[in-house]
C-alpha cells in the first residue's frame with residue numbers, strides 16, 4: 067500500500083494506491099482544513115486516506131534537497147534552511163512510520179499523467195511555475211515488456227526561465243493574487259482589446275521564445291513600468307499574456323511531439339483550458355489528468371513507486387459522503403428554484419467540480435448568471451461552465467468527436483443567445499461532457515433533465531462559500547445552506 071504525498075507549496079495532497087494499482091483515495095488538504103490552497107498536510111486528510119489501508123511505503127513528490135539548492139539560488143534562504151519541512155520531519159509529525167522514497171518534481175507530474183492515460187507510449191510535456199529546477203520538461207514515456215513505466219527526459223528548461231512564473235508575474239501585475247488567481251487572468255483575456263500591441267509587449271519579456279528564455283527573472287514580478295506608456299489596460303495585458311502562453315505551448319508541441327503522436331500534458335499550466343484547446347490540434351490525442359498541478363503529484367509519486375499503469379476509473383477519489391445520487395430531489399429543486407447544490411458520494415480530485423460537489427442551475431435565460439453570481443460573489447465577467455450529455459454536445463458546441471469529461475478545454479457555443487450564463491465574452495464555453503461511462507448519477511440526472519425540459523445542459527459550478535475550498539462533507543454543506551439559503555442535496 068503506497069501513500070503518495072505532496073506538500074509545502076500550495077494545495078497539498080495525498081493519494082493511496084494499493085498493490086494492484088487501484089487508486090483507493092486521492093484528496094486535497096484544503097478540503098479538510100478549510101484553508102483554500104492549504105500548503106500543509108493535516109490529520110483529517112491523512113486519516114481519511116489511511117482509512118482505505120495502512121501505508122507500507124510513502125512516496126514523496128519531489129527531491130527536497132535539489133529544491134533547497136534552487137531556493138538558495140533564488141534567495142529564499144529561510145525556506146531553504148527550514149529543516150522542519152523535510153519529508154522525514156513532516157511524516158514523523160503525522161506519525162507516518164513507513165519508509166519514504168522521494169522522486170523528482172517533474173517526473174512525478176509526468177507519471178501522474180502517463181500512468182493514468184490510455185496511452186502505451188507517448189510524449190509527455192510538463193510545464194509549471196517552479197518546483198526544483200526544471201520549469202519545462204519533455205519526456206518519452208512507454209511501458210517495458212514487464213509493464214513498468216519508463217521515462218526518458220529529452221529536453222528541459224530551468225528556473226528562472228518559466229512559463230508558469232511568467233503567467234503568475236502578469237497575474238500579479240494586473241492586481242491579482244499570483245499562484246492563485248491565474249484562472250481569473252485567463253478569463254480576463256477574452257475582454258482584451260489592442261490585441262497586437264499587447265501581444266508584442268508581452269513577447270518582449272522573452273529573449274528566446276523557442277527555448278523558453280525570459281529576459282529577466284520574474285520570480286518577484288514584472289517591473290511596474292513595463293507596460294506603462296503602451297495604453298494597454300489590464301484586460302489587454304491579460305489577452306497578450308494568454309496569446310503568448312498559447313504560442314509558447316504550441317511551439318513546444320510542434321517541436322517535440324509529432325502530429326501522429328499522443329501527448330500527455332501536465333503541470334499547473336495544464337489548467338489553462340484555453341491553451342489546452344489549441345494544443346489538441348497539434349497532436350494525435352491529448353490526455354491531461356484532471357489534477358495536473360502539484361497536488362496531483364501526490365498521485366504521480368505513488369504511480370512511480372507502484373511502477374506500472376494505474377487503474378484510472380475517474381476523478382471521484384476524495385472524501386466519501388456515502389449517499390446515493392439524489393436525482394429526483396435535484397430535479398425537483400431545479401424545476402422549482404432553478405438553482406440547487408449537490409454534495410454526495412466521493413469528492414472530485416482536482417480543482418473542477420464535476421458533479422459531486424457542485425452548484426447546479428437551469429442554464430436557460432438571461433437572469434440565471436446574475437442569480438448564481440449573487441451566491442458565488444465573483445467577478446461578473448466570468449461565466450459558468452456547462453455540463454452536457456455527450457451525444458448532444460455537438461448540437462450546442464463546436465465539438466465533433468471530442469469529449470471533455472474533466473472540463474479541460476473550451477469550445478465555441480453555437481447557441482450563445484439561449485445560454486448566456488455559460489458563454490464567455492468570446493462565445494466559448496468550458497464544457498463538461500457527460501458520457502455513458504462517466505459518473506452514473508450525474509449521467510442519469512442529465513438524462514432525466516433532458517426528458518423533462520428538452521435541454522441536455524445544466525450549469526455547473528463549484529459548491530463553495532466565497533473564499534473557501536469546495537464543500538467536503540455534510541457539515542460544510544449545512545453551512546452553505548445556512549449562508550445562502552440554497553438547498554444542498556445529499
Ligand SMILES: [Fe+2]
Pocket residue numbers: 171175194195196197333334359360
Ligand atoms: Fe509543479
